[in-house]
Amino acid sequence: MGPGPSDVSARVLGAMARPTLGHLDPDFQRMMEEVKEGLKDLFQTKNRLTFPVSAPGSAGMETCFLNLVEEGDTVIVVRNGVFGDRMRENVVRAGGIAVLVDVEWGKAPDVAVIETVLNANPEAKIVAFVHAETSTGALADAAAICALAQKHNCLTIMDAVTSLGGVPVLIDEWGVDAVYSGSQKCLSCTPGLSPVSLSEKALDKIKARKTPVRSWFLDLSLVMNYWNGEGGRSYHHTAPVNALYGLHESLVILFEEGLGSAIARHKHMHEALVAGLESMGLKFLVDKSCRLPQLNAVVVPEGVDEASVRAHLLKAHSLEIGAGLGPMAGNVWRIGLMGASARRENVELCITALADALNRHQYKTDVTGALKAAHQVLDA
Amino acid sequence: MGPGPSDVSARVLGAMARPTLGHLDPDFQRMMEEVKEGLKDLFQTKNRLTFPVSAPGSAGMETCFLNLVEEGDTVIVVRNGVFGDRMRENVVRAGGIAVLVDVEWGKAPDVAVIETVLNANPEAKIVAFVHAETSTGALADAAAICALAQKHNCLTIMDAVTSLGGVPVLIDEWGVDAVYSGSQKCLSCTPGLSPVSLSEKALDKIKARKTPVRSWFLDLSLVMNYWNGEGGRSYHHTAPVNALYGLHESLVILFEEGLGSAIARHKHMHEALVAGLESMGLKFLVDKSCRLPQLNAVVVPEGVDEASVRAHLLKAHSLEIGAGLGPMAGNVWRIGLMGASARRENVELCITALADALNRHQYKTDVTGALKAAHQVLDA
Structure with a gap:
């Protein structure tokens, strides 16, 4: 129950152990088509370039940025x-030149800002934002940010690593131009693949490039x-293969x-977890209005050593939860309810x-009530 | 029996299906150390930066080039x-600026050239070469090329995708500064990981960089x-996880x-294959002096439609062999004997x-003799 990888089901693990076909085998190519169609349904898009990058989410991110x-x-x-950083x-x-819109950690981005x-940067070509910030559990208003970007003739790049499959992700309706995700969050697959989808507008910008992409x-x-080769895929x-x-x-x-x-x-599981943890007096970092159900940042009570609590959970209960990242280190736990x-x-x-764990750390709780x-x- | 992925054993497939641990889990980190030690033994190196890149061989290649x-x-x-291309x-x-040493396909590089x-490019900083060229099956004299590069104060980058585990790969003895390989060739693991190893000299060049690497x-x-974090790995x-x-x-x-x-x-299996195929009158592209045992480029006999032969092998015998790549397309088959x-x-x-298959394509053979x-x- 960390911030991913989430639990992987026996069915997915069993699939990983199927005999390895060649990457150009006709049967494998048929499966590739099914993966693409499934991802289109998941991203709610008709984008023809929708496929999994052969590497973790960070490489999906890099695919979008280095190409666009x-x-x-x-x-x-x-x-x-x-x-976001x-x-x-x-x-x-x-x-490129990054112009930052800094938002307090744990808050959703303010569209007016x-x-x-x-307005101050009319030369801007792209707006990039994180839909579901895995480090805090805050959800951005993707529809509003995309509408704004379009008004300013900007393309959008959206990080949907933690959102995809856990909250609505509507690529075509919102008009997202490039989106990347990860296999190991709400899809509950093993880590190592990064589904991406790019709009025709994004492909036009790539086609118009004057310099080669900085990655082969x-x-x-x-x-x-390879992934979209019509009339014959080329290597x-x-x-x-097995990850796919x-x-x-x-x-x-x-x-x-x-x-x-x-x-x-x-949503249902999140609400149950909230009810339980709040009854123990614990507080959530993110306001209810923009809180992700799948990534719960819980504030560490004063005087409690957070690392020692996590170590006890892992040792005594075989339960992994995540630590805080960056400035949140030591201040929050991140509890995943993914896939x-x-x-x-x-x-x-x-x-x-x-x-x-809390009872052993001088923070008394009523587990029955929780x-x-x-x-x-x-x-209910 | 194509140019990779090679056959993956039931043990490796079974390992892929083990429950997914977190990427920062202490037990998983212990396994990471074992993987690193195993790869050092395999590369015959003491290089402390020896680990598998979380993506296929092409990404291992890119890791070496973009960093160095x-x-x-x-x-x-x-x-x-x-x-090589x-x-x-x-x-x-x-x-960077690439200065090419073009060598006829199927031949080993001539060290004198x-x-x-x-000599003509004293400003050169790196010599890059393919140890085992997967497109032809030619083996380069890595020891000689590395000695030459050292004489000219150049670092070396070596592609060992197909060589590692199938022929000797002696990183420290030869003095290779950066090497990358693939999991799906002579290691007979599933595709998706790229073991790499870098020397201290290579790390010094990376440390002295004036511009950031073009990939995050x-x-x-x-x-x-993450892979070498002493006193605590950081994300x-x-x-x-499962691929590892x-x-x-x-x-x-x-x-x-x-x-x-x-x-x-x-070597033994290669010699048996050679004996069989040569008795059928088939010829090998690469001269015996520099022929890889694990990648056999066999010349397609005149008048035989190579694609139709491969299709028959796959359909009637569930046997995949590889086609020729680039200028070799249509002229050779690539038969893997890997792992x-x-x-x-x-x-x-x-x-x-x-x-x-050949008998069905107007090329008569004596299978018993072969x-x-x-x-x-x-x-023997």
Whole structure:
């Protein structure tokens, strides 16, 4: 129950162990098509360039930035956590100029402030923001930010690593031009793949580039020949065949449940966890209005040694929760309710184990009351 | 039996299906240390920066080039196949200047020619070459090329994607400064990881960089904090946990057999395949003096439609062999004898199936004689 990887089901693990086909095998290519179609449904998009990058989420991020940002391009980067700052780094590595919109960690970006920065930087070509900030658990208003970017003739790059599959992600409706995610969060697949999707407008900007992309491995004009090769795929790199079996199975599982049901389940489990932890007197970092259900940043009570609590959870309860990142280190725990991890038993385990750990750390809690509060939500 | 992925054993597949631990879990970190130690033994090196890049071989290549090549650096690139040309592309993407040493495809690089180019380009900082060219099956004299590069105060970058585990790869003895490989060739792991190793001299060049590496995901100064973090690893990206289980198991299997025995097995199986195919009148592209045992480029007999032969092998015999790449397309088949694929049954299957396919394509063969020739080698 950390910030990902989430629990991986036996079905996905079993899929990982299927015999390895060649990356150009016709049967494998048929599976690639199914993965692409599944990802389109998941991203709610018709974008023809929708596929999983053969590396973790950070490489999906880099795919979007290195392809879309050309030397000298100004990019507005909204930064309200670790991953917003990583976007800034990506802009710099791509040779672009990052103009930051700094937002207090744990808060959602203020659209009016972004507009002010856009007005002051009419040369800006791209607005980049994190939909679900994994370091804090804050959800951005993607629809509003995209509408604003379009008004200013900017493309948008959105980080959906933690949001995809846990809250609505509506790429076409919002008009997101480039989005990346990760396999190991709400999809409950093993880590190592990064689903991405790019709009036609994004592809037009890539086609119009005057300089080559600063990466051969992530250059979409080449990767496309493998993933989108019409009338015959051509070799670019050797795809991680077994990891893709796992992603395929995780998509099958997700659509068996239904995307809407999965999103509702995340919300339900989150509300139960909130009821339990709040009854123990714990506070959440993020305001209810923009709080992610799948990533719960819980404030460490004063006087409690957070690392020692996590060590006890892992040792005594086999339960992993995440530490705070950056300026949040020592101040919050990050409890994931992602994908297969977002289930009743985990809510109960987390409340029970955390109550036990806190009781051993001079923070007295009533575990029976906390479980009762959670069950009231779960059984409602 | 294509040019990789090779056959993946049930043990490696089983390892892929182990429950996913967190990428910062203490037990997982212990396994990471074992993977690093195993790779050091495999590369025959003491290099402290020896680890698997979280993406396929192409990303390992890019890791070496983007970190070592700085804007304006001249790099001598030896090109005798597809992967030499990819090195040139990598130099360009890194902002360097590639000076090519072109060698006929299927031939080993001529060290005297490389020396002439080095003499003509005293500003060169790096010599890059492919140890085992997967597109042709030619083996380079790595010891000689490295000695030459050192004489000219150049660092070396070596592609060992297909060589590692199949022929001797002696990083410290030869003095290779940066080497990358792939998990899916002679290690018989699933595709998706790229073991790399860098010398202290290489790390010094990286430390002295004046401009940031053009990739955040592959920036070794950051990746090191996760893979080599002394006194506590820090998060960089989410490692592909299950893929690393597979790599760990493939290393265990390799060292159970012994590296020397595995290399001898590749040679033995290769000689049996050669005996069988030559008795059928087939010719090998690469001269015996520099021919790789694990990658056999067999010349397509005149009048035979090579794609139709491969399709028959796949359909009737469930046997995949590789097509030619680039200018070799249509002219050669590439038959892999890599890792777990380098075994008696596969040599027999390949001879039998290829004889069947050729007989159906107006190229008459004596399968009994071919098998007898192979068995003479196998049973010697």
